[in-house]
Amino acid sequence: MAGAKFYSQTTSWCPECRQKVPARIVSADSRVWLEKVCGRHGVDRVLVSEDVPGYERRLAHTRPGLAPLSRFNPGFAGCPESCGLCPEHRQHTCLPVAEITSRCDLGCPVCLKTDGDVYEMTPGEFRRALSRLREYEGEVMLLNLSGGEPTLHPEFGKFVNIARSAGVAQLTVSTNGLRLLNDPALRELFVRGNVVAALQFDGLDDEIYLKLRGRKLLEEKLRLVEIFEAEKLPYSLVAVAARGVNDHALADLADFFFQSEALSLMFQPVALTGRAGSGGAFRTDNRLTLDRAVAEIEKSKHMAPGDMAPIACSHPGCAASAYYFKIGPNRFLSLKDFLGFPQYQKVTSNRSFPGLDLEGHQVIKDRIYESWSSLTSSPGDKEVRARIREFFKSLEGREFTPEQAFETGRDSVKSVFVHGLMDPLSFDFDRLVKCCNHYLQAGGRLVPMCAHNLAKHPGPPA
Ligand code: SF4
Numbered sequence: 001m002a003g004a005k006f007y008s009q010t011t012s013w014c015p016e017c018r019q020k021v022p023a024r025i026v027s028a029d030s031r032v033w034l035e036k037v038c039g040r041h042g043v044d045r046v047l048v049s050e051d052v053p054g055y056e057r058r059l060a061h062t063r064p065g066l067a068p069l070s071r072f073n074p075g076f077a078g079c080p081e082s083c084g085l086c087p088e089h090r091q092h093t094c095l096p097v098a099e100i101t102s103r104c105d106l107g108c109p110v111c112l113k114t115d116g117d118v119y120e121m122t123p124g125e126f127r128r129a130l131s132r133l134r135e136y137e138g139e140v141m142l143l144n145l146s147g148g149e150p151t152l153h154p155e156f157g158k159f160v161n162i163a164r165s166a167g168v169a170q171l172t173v174s175t176n177g178l179r180l181l182n183d184p185a186l187r188e189l190f191v192r193g194n195v196v197a198a199l200q201f202d203g204l205d206d207e208i209y210l211k212l213r214g215r216k217l218l219e220e221k222l223r224l225v226e227i228f229e230a231e232k233l234p235y236s237l238v239a240v241a242a243r244g245v246n247d248h249a250l251a252d253l254a255d256f257f258f259q260s261e262a263l264s265l266m267f268q269p270v271a272l273t274g275r276a277g278s279g280g281a282f283r284t285d286n287r288l289t290l291d292r293a294v295a296e297i298e299k300s301k302h303m304a305p306g307d308m309a310p311i312a313c314s315h316p317g318c319a320a321s322a323y324y325f326k327i328g329p330n331r332f333l334s335l336k337d338f339l340g341f342p343q344y345q346k347v348t349s350n351r352s353f354p355g356l357d358l359e360g361h362q363v364i365k366d367r368i369y370e371s372w373s374s375l376t377s378s379p380g381d382k383e384v385r386a387r388i389r390e391f392f393k394s395l396e397g398r399e400f401t402p403e404q405a406f407e408t409g410r411d412s413v414k415s416v417f418v419h420g421l422m423d424p425l426s427f428d429f430d431r432l433v434k435c436c437n438h439y440l441q442a443g444g445r446l447v448p449m450c451a452h453n454l455a456k457h458p459g460p461p462a
């Protein structure tokens, strides 16, 4: 095809026979496609991006991965059968996730699980798995408890205590918030344990909740935000984004986030796996791509086109992020603009919070000194300078325990992410082998999130 481009060769999944098949990433018709070729079922194409130049810019952001200190599996016999991690995996674990229960008090059409999943991790299994994780990673900076609804685990408090005594600097809990809303003692546990509630929050319109969560929930979500802020319970917002449901309202949600005390905002375009893949609520030919989601989010009045960049530790097709310093009420400075892209990439890859480890801190400090001469003396620039100087002065001479770093980051940094999880139709093994988001299993195995979803849930019917 004239004008078509070929980017890379990979392996995917045939939607008919569910076998691994050769695939390639190509551009055609001003779009980027994952094109799979099955010997029995022919060619199948899945949309990757509607923005060819944007996709090519993202590809340029690839950085080499970091090896973990050790791996669960010493040999490789096939991907993803050898998870892991196995010797072929090209990235360590930036975000470990422990699914501690499959119980849930909602039945979201958009859920990545199916009703058949019944599972509960014991605190003992969790403790042992965490100690394996420390063998792989050394320090465990960040850990997420997930489910189901993890707060429904009858021994939830024990998981928090175990994570804390294992030295996890930042513990986050993915939650729909319903139990937190009605249980002050549980909220107190979050506040005391410095646990971040990663609250599902898909938009500011009940029609969105009806379609994604199966019932109206806006009032509950707004009350939760109010309560979290009044009780100083640290929280972040997590939104599923679906084309034709809330893709037109992503910037409104970002505006809400910037006005709130939430630490971060994560968007997850729907992946057609589990109930989301089998329930028929979401169409396979109506995908919200990463580039399209980013373009919608960047319409926020606090953001600018180009603010979001690929997260360099995973494959550039997986995720994008933007970080902002809080300069003053309603003023945010893009860290990427401030540092310039190469330095920004240095401080954000393979890390959970930029600039708060020693190397990242030095990069940012150098840039502040450099900026002294280049900034004008306009009141705006003075304000920026004063705020950044104050921030770094507060860090000066400090021992950087991971906990202090997170505390400091919380008050001064806001971040926005998009995470484009794969499903059996969009599966690209090239992305999988560089995955840095891993499920921590009871026996100490680490399984990249998308591999876990692929193994458990066959996805939409062909
Ligand atoms: S996904 Fe990674 S850890 Fe799992 S089998 Fe493939 S290369 Fe190995």
Ligand code: SF4
Pocket: 104, 105, 106, 107, 108, 110, 111, 112, 113, 147, 148, 149, 176
């Ligand atoms: S998406 Fe979360 S809250 Fe909704 S049913 Fe699934 S586990 Fe429960």
Ligand code: SF4
Pocket: 314, 315, 318, 319, 419, 420, 421, 422, 431, 432, 434, 435, 436, 437, 448, 449, 450
């Ligand atoms: S979980 Fe999936 S989308 Fe996310 S980094 Fe891993 S492979 Fe990429």
Ligand SMILES: [Zn+2]
Pocket: 014, 015, 016, 017, 018, 019, 038, 039, 040, 041, 042
């Ligand atoms: Zn096939």
